[in-house]
Amino acid sequence: MKACVDIGGTKVAVSLAYAAASGAGALPTDALRHRRFEPTATTGTPDAVAQQILRMLGQACDEAGARLADIEAVGVSSCGPFVLNGGMIELAAPNICGGLAGPARGLPNDWTRAPLEAPLRETFARLRIDNDGIAALQAERRWGALQGFDHCAYVTWSTGIGCGLCVDGHVLRGKQGNAGHAGHLFVSDNFDALCGCGNIGDVEGLVAGNALARRFSAQGYADAAAILTAARRGDAAAVAIVDELCRVMGRALYNLVITLDVQRISLGGSVFWHHRDYLLPRLQSHISGRLPALTEGCDLVAAGLGERVGDFAALALLDYPHWPSVSLSK
Numbered sequence: 001m002k003a004c005v006d007i008g009g010t011k012v013a014v015s016l017a018y019a020a021a022s023g024a025g026a027l028p029t030d031a032l033r034h035r036r037f038e039p040t041a042t043t044g045t046p047d048a049v050a051q052q053i054l055r056m057l058g059q060a061c062d063e064a065g066a067r068l069a070d071i072e073a074v075g076v077s078s079c080g081p082f083v084l085n086g087g088m089i090e091l092a093a094p095n096i097c098g099g100l101a102g103p104a105r106g107l108p109n110d111w112t113r114a115p116l117e118a119p120l121r122e123t124f125a126r127l128r129i130d131n132d133g134i135a136a137l138q139a140e141r142r143w144g145a146l147q148g149f150d151h152c153a154y155v156t157w158s159t160g161i162g163c164g165l166c167v168d169g170h171v172l173r174g175k176q177g178n179a180g181h182a183g184h185l186f187v188s189d190n191f192d193a194l195c196g197c198g199n200i201g202d203v204e205g206l207v208a209g210n211a212l213a214r215r216f217s218a219q220g221y222a223d224a225a226a227i228l229t230a231a232r233r234g235d236a237a238a239v240a241i242v243d244e245l246c247r248v249m250g251r252a253l254y255n256l257v258i259t260l261d262v263q264r265i266s267l268g269g270s271v272f273w274h275h276r277d278y279l280l281p282r283l284q285s286h287i288s289g290r291l292p293a294l295t296e297g298c299d300l301v302a303a304g305l306g307e308r309v310g311d312f313a314a315l316a317l318l319d320y321p322h323w324p325s326v327s328l329s330k
Contacts, residue, residue: 003060003071004032005053006132006315007078007116009095009196009210010270011157012049013037014056015311016064016071017318032311034060042096046111046293073126075317077135077310079160080115081178089117089129089177094196095160095210101198106214128317131307132156133154133180134171135313136268136303137164142316144304145266152262154303155182157249157279158269160196162202166259183208186247203252207245209271216241228275246279248284258294259285268303275303 003027015032036056041048055075058068079093079108091114094100098107121127137154140146146154156162161183165172172179183204184197194217195205205211212224219237221227227245230238253265272279284300304308 001065001066001070001072002189002318003057003074004308004311004318005074005076005078006314007049007053007076008040008132008310009093010040010057011037012040012052013311014053014060015314016060016066017075017315029277031315034063035311036060036063042098043108045113046109046113046121049091049114049256050084050116052121054123065096068123071124073318074120074124074128075135076116076120076127076129076316077132077317079162080131081159081181082129082131082176083113084167084176085113085115085118085295088121090115090117094198094204096247101194101196104315105196107196130317131162131164131177131180132310132313133162133164135164136305136309137166137171137180137266137314139305139309139316140156140266140303141166143312144309145301146304147266149262151260153180153256153260153265153307155253155256155265155267156269157207157267157272159209161208161249161252163256165256165260165262167262176227182252185252185255187251203248206248209269212245212271224271225274228271228278232275232278242279245281246282247286250283253283253300254287254290257298258291260305261294263298265300266296266303267300268305268307268309270307270309271288273302273307 004015004017008011015035041052055166061068081091081092082089096114097111099110140154148151152166154164163180163182165180184202186202188201193205195202195211209224215276227238227241231242287295305312
């Protein structure tokens with residue numbers, strides 16, 4: 001028995017894996033069982049997320065009639081960025097660590113780092129942690145909408161903005177496993193767009209799910225869902241907001257296309273997924289017809305793994321023949 005963990009800025013989900021991760025094509029419907037999720041811990045000591053994961057996995061094992069010690073290996077797909085402390089991964093995640101942007105961000109802690117690998121490795125010898133964009137990319141290439149593509153990307157539009165990148169069949173990782181943090185590209189001097197990383201005017205600060213309530217609640221839109229629902233209903237103010245959000249996000253996607261010369265970008269995440277039919281053509285319009293030598297032949301598609309891409313991202317990490325004594329993200 002193995003375990004899958006998906007850490008996001010809004011929630012943590014854990015599952016027990018009963019199917020081999022190897023191979024491509026369709027996943028067995030019962031690959032993951034005893035799934036449970038809850039809001040990501042943002043109070044207490046900086047290792048609160050790691051302790052939350054241990055508790056949740058213990059509860060999943062209780063439900064399965066097993067023990068925590070029965071878990072042979074754990075795959076963790078986590079929002080980042082990552083930093084290394086003595087070779088062990090810690091999170092410097094803007095939507096978890098409130099100390100990065102300060103009190104204005106509204107998170108109930110002053111953490112600048114959240115220890116993750118060290119607390120988990122005390123219990124699990126076989127542990128692989130990877131950036132959630134990179135892990136989701138690998139899951140989409142194995143089982144989802146990116147099967148057969150050697151030049152591609154996965155992008156999530158959710159609480160934050162993240163992506164995984166693949167060029168010439170090689171997944172890009174970077175010096176600390178942080179390649180793909182395109183959500184923190186500077187695109188504006190808009191001073192109401194404070195990102196949790198401390199930047200003002202980056203993509204995430206402008207369009208991510210966590211930003212929309214802060215930016216538009218005074219106009220009567222409580223969150224991303226409220227804005228998109230109103231836009232689909234024909235609310236002119238909401239339509240204008242969504243058009244601007246898609247302009248920013250579309251330009252970020254365009255920049256990925258022309259920089260990496262990819263064939264396809266798969267999109268997921270809660271903001272995008274629940275309104276994908278409305279958003280997809282609007283995003284594609286910011287790519288199609290612009291510099292055809294680079295953009296022609298590249299399409300945007302909805303993630304093949306849908307709302308479960310985070311769970312399967314963690315499952316994809318379990319298929320590794322030689323488990324290292326330290327994380328692969330080093």
